[in-house]
Amino acid sequence: MTAIRLLLVDDDPLVRAGLSFMMGGADDIEIVGEAADGGEVEALVDRTRPDVVLMDIRMPTVDGLTATERLRAREDAPQVVVLTTFHADEQVLRALRAGAAGFVLKDTPPTEILGAVRRVAAGDPVLSPTVTRQLMRHAVGTAADTRRTRARARMAALNDREREVAVAVGRGLSNAEIATGLFMSVATVKTHVSRILAKLDLNNRVQIALLAYDAGLLEEEQEGH
Helix, strand or coil, rough: CCCCCEEEECCHHHHHHHHHHHHHHHEEEEEEEEEECCCHHHHHHHHHHEEEEEEEECCCCCCHHHHHHHHHHCCCCCCEEECCCCCCHHHHHHHHHHHHCEEEECCCCCCHHHHHHHHHHCCCCCHHHHHHHHHHHHHHCHHHHHHHHHHHHHCCCHHHHHHHHHHHHHHCCHHHHHHHHHHCHHHHHHHHHHHHHHHHCCCCCCHHHHHHHHCCCCCCHHCCC
């Protein structure tokens, strides 16, 4: 079994030491590097080729948001999991929009942080439906109308079936649950999700969920029931 290559990014040396000790004890995870600031990340990624980057949001020179945006804009970008001390923070939301695969709290039990790294390495976002809804509710603000107009324009690129799948992803449903609810095979759901990502130029299911929310599609579905 190939070990998951992990890069740790946090400006607090004690946090890095704790994460390194915790992660280093797992047989399936290899820590390939550490960085104290987001400005160091791209060079380290080039040198160490990590599968996953565990990224602190708040750093003094280049923050985790900027570093995430830079990484996710690259070809063959590693997955990014954001580290934060807040459950619903605007910067976390922006990092997810930039392409982070999810977030974990710094006080999360070690086994759950390990599980998050493993899930992201396997291609699964690290956000439960409850957390996704919490973050999306937090997104409502003064720019909501502008976001909705732009999101609706982007969602217009989808056909009716893709739109249904996008709404189901926004509700936090798994591929199996979407397949059952929309009377299609899991393989077909996966195909639709891949097409949605390609059409809308998105990185992952979290971004589909956020865009569906911004467009008001989840509210429309609730009103229709």
